[in-house]
Each structure stands twice: as C-alpha cells, then as structure tokens.
Amino acid sequence: MAIDIQQIGKRFRFYTSIKELEMPQLLEMTGSNETVLSNILCGKNYLLDELVAIVKNFQDLNTQWLIYGEGSMFKPMDEDGTCKDNPKACLKKDRAAYLRQMQNMLIELDAAEVAKGHHADVEALKAKLEAYKASHSQD
Incomplete structure (x- = not known):
C-alpha cells in the first residue's frame, strides 16, 4: 500500500x-x-x-x-x-461538538479519498458515528 x-x-x-x-x-x-x-x-x-x-x-x-x-x-x-x-x-470538547466536528471531518476525508480514487469505507464509519450519537443522546 x-x-x-x-x-x-x-x-x-x-x-x-x-x-x-x-x-x-x-x-x-x-x-x-x-x-x-x-x-x-x-x-x-x-x-x-x-x-x-x-x-x-x-x-x-x-x-x-x-x-x-x-x-x-x-x-x-x-x-x-x-x-x-x-x-x-x-x-x-463536549460530546455533541466533538461528534459534529468528527462528522464534518469524515466528510472532508471521504471527499479527499474519492478525489484520489480511493474507496474508503467512510459510510460504515458514518453509520457507527450515528449509532454512537443515538446511544449517547440520553447523556
């Protein structure tokens, strides 16, 4: 690689x-x-x-x-x-701000990977992030 x-x-x-x-x-x-x-x-x-x-x-x-x-x-x-x-x-950082920033950075990294022709599994990371947000929204 x-x-x-x-x-x-x-x-x-x-x-x-x-x-x-x-x-x-x-x-x-x-x-x-x-x-x-x-x-x-x-x-x-x-x-x-x-x-x-x-x-x-x-x-x-x-x-x-x-x-x-x-x-x-x-x-x-x-x-x-x-x-x-x-x-x-x-x-x-507080969790909500951290999760928002992480999601934005994942989008940026995904765009960079796509532009380079790489096929990272960012969708799976986004799904895990959403699941984490949902499981910790009661905090």
Whole structure:
C-alpha cells in the first residue's frame, strides 16, 4: 500500500483539531520546528523520519490510522484505563461538538479519498458515528 503524504497531513490535522492542539502547543510538545510541522499538516515536502520523530510524542495516536487510514484514530485503552489511551477522557470538547466536528471531518476525508480514487469505507464509519450519537443522546 502506497503512503499518501497529503492524506497523512489531513488525518494529522484531524487528530490535532480533535485534541484542540494549536501550533504553539505542537511546537512545545514535539520540539520540532514550525516549518516541518506546517509541512506535515499541509501534506507536503517532508520526510517520513520527520513524521516519526513528531508522532512519537502522541501516545494515544494510532500510527496505522495516521499513515494508512486503517483502524481507529486512537490506540486501544490500557487495562488500567489511563487517559493516554482513553480519547473520551482526554478530549476537552463536549460530546455533541466533538461528534459534529468528527462528522464534518469524515466528510472532508471521504471527499479527499474519492478525489484520489480511493474507496474508503467512510459510510460504515458514518453509520457507527450515528449509532454512537443515538446511544449517547440520553447523556
């Protein structure tokens, strides 16, 4: 499977948006320079080594999802339920806002996949998102 650096950039932007991380926070967390981070977020002109050096700072980010778009954005939760692997506990946003943003980003990712000729199963993700929303609407 080929690596698409533009798609990696879109997914990394999605992740940082969900986690509410802005450029100053990313710079501080990663120790990287702004040009490299900006290039990764824009999906252009960066080395895989640079991506690896940055991504290792995000313990809850599933690199399989980031690079290939496969699986969940977040790694599975540890047995002890620590925050690093529990996206619900780590997110600052309220659920409704989070779900709306996730749905909008899925639409954007789907459009990008279709434009590239990829056939991701975004409809299944949308259905799961709707089911999750329905099951948690009583909260």
